[in-house]
Amino acid sequence: MEITDVTAVTVDVPLTSTDEHLGIAPYTTNHGELESMERVLVRVDTDEGIEGWGEMRVFLSPTATESLIEDGIGPMVVGQSPFEIERLRRQVFVEYTNVDMFFSAVETACWDIVGKALDRPVYELLGGWTAPTQSTLQHRSHVADGTRNPGPVPVAFCLGILPPEESRVKAREALDAGFDVLKTKAGRDWRQDVARIKAMHDETDGQLEFRLDPNQGWTLDQAVRVGAMLEDEGIYLQYLEQPIRVDSHVSLARLRQRLRQPIAPNEDTYVPHNISSLVEAGAMDVGVIDLTPAGGISGIRQQAAILEDAGVPFTHHCAFDLGIRTAAILHAVSGIPGFSLPPDSTYYAWEGDVISEPFEVEDGCLPAPLGPGLGISVDRDAVEAYRI
Structure with a gap:
């Protein structure tokens, strides 16, 4: 089997309003x-008529992203076997820049093709169901040939920056919908960040765990104040995500020593070899990794191995993923050992999707796809409807 073509198309899908149940728009962050x-x-x-799909966010512009994939990555892989994923990953090399993120969607599509050709789901190709989360353990099942199916995958509810009282309402919605973890953005006003967590914690009587993500928006002293003030209130986060700027590993290590709040680098993990550096510096309690900057499922499997060997728990980041990348994430967290915390997700907040059978979020969980490859099919009419 050979790859015959690589094509990219950009869609723009609306998010549901915060006025609606589990709606999150406008989603406000430190950056926009x-x-x-x-x-x-x-x-x-491919030349055998099997197609695979991948998905990524726009970088710089839709035209630039599509061109880099079609005109840059495409010629590097056309004529080669989609089964040789690891070799392709090492072959895609450009001096002076990191093109992993643009290869990632192509790499995911190759996994989709291989799974379809072998009539096996991607999580099984990764070694089989290994997710250790309690909710998954309670839902596990077996099929006739003895292969273990992964159960529903718990996910974290994601919320933008809202006033404390509006955040309180959304926290109650999330808890009532069965979510155990809520991640909220931060970084515009550190005092308000503290006030919002306190309001949501009070509203849910401590039944929700919280992740607080300022996207590098605090200085070191502000991060110390936020963590200490929450500790004084008896609120212990699941983690503080990338509280200060990237490439400040010594400062992250100092922050980790000063607080009892777990520190979780995210943007720092996007840079090659940074995970090893963070581990060596003692700068992380939790890893928040992402298959797109990692270069795909193979890349994130490599990162997961480093973290697991270091005894660092980790989870998967969300980038407003539609059904294609959501499926890839669900396969990754089900089939790659070491994922022990719910991945972030905003899937419940899309007004629509580009897959034929959109996922249903039930009791704070997404179902693990069980069909061949990624286990999804793309709705071409929906793609055209959302295409820009």
Whole structure:
């Protein structure tokens, strides 16, 4: 089997309003505000008629992202076997820059092709169901040939920056919908960040765990104040995500020593070899990793091995993923050993999707796809409807 073509198309899908149940738009962060999200869908075709799909976010512009994939990555892989994923990953090399993120969607599509050709789900190709979370253990099942199916995957509810009282309402919605963890953005006003966590903690009587993510928006002294003030209130976060700027590993280690709040680098993990550096510096309690900057499922498997060997728990980041990348994430966290915390997700907040059978979020969980490859099929009409 050979790859014959790589194509990319950008869609723009709206998010549901905060006025609606589990709605999150406008989603406000330290860097901006979102009412919708542009996503690049990548299709890889083969000479045997089997196609695979991948997905990534837009970088710089839709035209630039599509061109880098079609005109840059495409010629590197056309004519080669989608089964040789690891070799392709090492072959995609450009001096002076890191093109892993643009290869990631192509790499995911190759996994989709291989699974379809072998009539096996991607999580099984990764070694089989290994997710250790308690909710998954309670739902596990077996099929006739003895293969163990993964159960529903618990996910964390994600919320932008809202006033404390509005955040309180959304926290109650999340808890009532069965979520155990809520991640909220931060970084515009550290005092308000503290006030919002306190309001949500009080509203849910401590039944929700919280992740607080300022996207590098605090200085070191502000991060100390936030963590200490929450500790004084008896609130212990699941983690503080990337509280200060990237490449400040010594400062992260000092922050970790001063607080009892777990420190979880995210943007820092996007840089090659940074995970090893963070582990050596003693700068992380939790890893928040992402298959797109890692270069795909193979890349994130490599990162997961480093973290697992170091005894560091880790989870998967969310980038407003539609059904294609959501499926890839669900396969990764089910089939790669070491994922022990619920991945972030905003899937419940899309007004629509580009897959034929969108996932249903039930009791704070997403179902693990069980079909061949990624276990999803793309709705071409929906792609055209959202295409920009």
